[in-house]
Amino acid sequence: GIQVEQSPPDLILQEGANSTLRCNFSDSVNNLQWFHQNPWGQLINLFYIPSGTKQNGRLSATTVATERYSLLYISSSQTTDSGVYFCAVFSSGSARQLTFGSGTQLTVLP
Amino acid sequence: NAGVMQNPRHLVRRRGQEARLRCSPMKGHSHVYWYRQLPEEGLKFMVYLQKENIIDESGMPKERFSAEFPKEGPSILRIQQVVRGDSAAYFCASSQSLLATNEKLFFGSGTQLSVL
Numbered sequence: 001g002i003q004v005e006q007s008p009p010d011l012i013l014q015e016g017a018n019s020t021l022r023c024n025f026s027d028s029v030n031n032l033q034w035f036h037q038n039p040w041g042q043l044i045n046l047f048y049i050p051s052g053t054k055q056n057g058r059l060s061a062t063t064v065a066t067e068r069y070s071l072l073y074i075s076s077s078q079t080t081d082s083g084v085y086f087c088a089v090f091s092s093g094s095a096r097q098l099t100f101g102s103g104t105q106l107t108v109l110p
Numbered sequence: 111n112a113g114v115m116q117n118p119r120h121l122v123r124r125r126g127q128e129a130r131l132r133c134s135p136m137k138g139h140s141h142v143y144w145y146r147q148l149p150e151e152g153l154k155f156m157v158y159l160q161k162e163n164i165i166d167e168s169g170m171p172k173e174r175f176s177a178e179f180p181k182e183g184p185s186i187l188r189i190q191q192v193v194r195g196d197s198a199a200y201f202c203a204s205s206q207s208l209l210a211t212n213e214k215l216f217f218g219s220g221t222q223l224s225v226l
Contacts, residue, residue, distance in 0.1 A: 100155075
């Protein structure tokens with residue numbers, strides 16, 4: 001099946017800093033989503049972005065489908081941004097569900 | 111507009127007992143997915159269901175685990191004769207239609223299963 005790799009696995013930032021999280025995938029995708037899992041375990045859908053660029057407040061995401069990667073940008077980070085960020089992809093050539101990467105653990109220090 | 115509802119939030123079972131986890135999808139959603147998350151790990155797909163049908167159970171262990179999504183009522187993930195290795199967070203997600211058709215996936219808050 002499709003492979004999804006996220007980097008870095010861990011990231012520690014000072015409040016106010018910017019960061020870039022990366023997601024590489026091994027096959028062409030029809031559907032790519034970014035999720036944030038907060039420290040209480042809740043999974044929030046941040047972006048649906050199989051290609052192109054989207055922005056939502058301090059967060060933005062870019063997917064370059066032809067090169068099989070996606071980037072999540074967090075600007076002016078806040079302590080509430082802490083948690084795990086997951087990339088998940090769907091490839092019509094494989095199973096009929098989203099395959100998750102192993103995540104990036106982000107800690108934002110006050 | 112309620113989101114995906116899972117209950118219970120926490121479930122404690124002794125080895126050998128049965129665990130039943132419930133999931134009500136978002137209103138208007140007919141596609142349900144179950145994922146399992148072990149500590150410090152990502153989410154692993156278990157099973158994908160539509161009303162009254164199991165579409166893909168390739169991620170589900172062959173023994174002791176079963177899932178259903180009846181015509182009426184919530185989706186149920188059932189684990190028989192639980193063992194300590196079943197301790198994990200179980201998440202349910204739903205979508206309005208096929209993920210291949212540009213659908214977003216919405217998750218419930220999960221059920222934390224602890225096996226003593």
